[in-house]
Amino acid sequence: MGHFSVEITPHTGSTLNENQQAWIRENFDCSTNWADLAWVRSIWPGKIIIKGVLCSEDAKAAFDAGADGIIVSNHGGRQLDGVSSGIAALSGVLDAVGGRGSVWVDGGIRSGLDVLKALAAGADGCLLGRAWAFALAAGGEQQVAAMLRTLKAELRVAMTLTGCKVLRNADRSLLDKGSGSLPLTSLEGYAR
Numbered sequence: 001m002g003h004f005s006v007e008i009t010p011h012t013g014s015t016l017n018e019n020q021q022a023w024i025r026e027n028f029d030c031s032t033n034w035a036d037l038a039w040v041r042s043i044w045p046g047k048i049i050i051k052g053v054l055c056s057e058d059a060k061a062a063f064d065a066g067a068d069g070i071i072v073s074n075h076g077g078r079q080l081d082g083v084s085s086g087i088a089a090l091s092g093v094l095d096a097v098g099g100r101g102s103v104w105v106d107g108g109i110r111s112g113l114d115v116l117k118a119l120a121a122g123a124d125g126c127l128l129g130r131a132w133a134f135a136l137a138a139g140g141e142q143q144v145a146a147m148l149r150t151l152k153a154e155l156r157v158a159m160t161l162t163g164c165k166v167l168r169n170a171d172r173s174l175l176d177k178g179s180g181s182l183p184l185t186s187l188e189g190y191a192r
């Protein structure tokens with residue numbers, strides 16, 4: 001949220017960049033900060049999950065302000081080109097806030113193997129954005145159901161081939177450390 005506190009110079013222009021700035025001004029409240037989250041926490045007894053966290057400082061701030069969980073995400077890489085992927089940021093975030101609440105991840109999850117990688121990297125869960133949208137566009141509700149069945153089957157195969165009997169036991173030992181002797185490809189630079 002701190003990122004939105006940066007002042008964007010008022011501008012009325014005709015270039016794509018100028019139009020985007022105008023759109024951001026109209027659609028985002030740039031005064032929003034972590035104190036607002038603490039206020040929401042004070043009046044909302046239900047769960048609060050903060051999405052779009054990409055660094056340890058924001059992860060700590062979210063839990064300090066009362067979040068129950070966070071989703072490490074770069075919004076599918078649609079906001080700021082060059083920013084870190086969720087999966088690349090996950091390990092630093094977990095080291096900073098592991099155990100304070102749920103930590104989920106999204107971005108580039110396209111297969112059951114991707115799900116296992118996310119869980120092995122320490123996420124409590126992962127989310128799909130475009131995968132279901134692609135399936136919906138390709139074949140409606142039936143294709144979304146088929147996509148989910150495929151994902152589940154792929155996850156089972158990946159678990160079998162890595163010797164992971166139950167998902168809660170998936171941990172970083174499944175990930176390739178560069179020796180070539182472990183089963184899953186390294187997550188470095190994955191899922192932009």
Ligand SMILES: Cc1cc2nc3c(=O)[nH]c(=O)nc-3n(C[C@H](O)[C@H](O)[C@H](O)COP(=O)(O)O)c2cc1C
Pocket residue numbers: 051052073074075076077078106107108109127128129130131
């Ligand atoms: C067309 C589109 C619109 C999106 N709009 C939002 C949004 O308004 N707010 C948000 O937090 N994330 C938004 N996202 C990001 C998704 O919630 C999610 O983080 C992302 O799609 C996950 O990556 P994946 O598509 O590779 O699975 C959008 C993604 C797409 C593809």
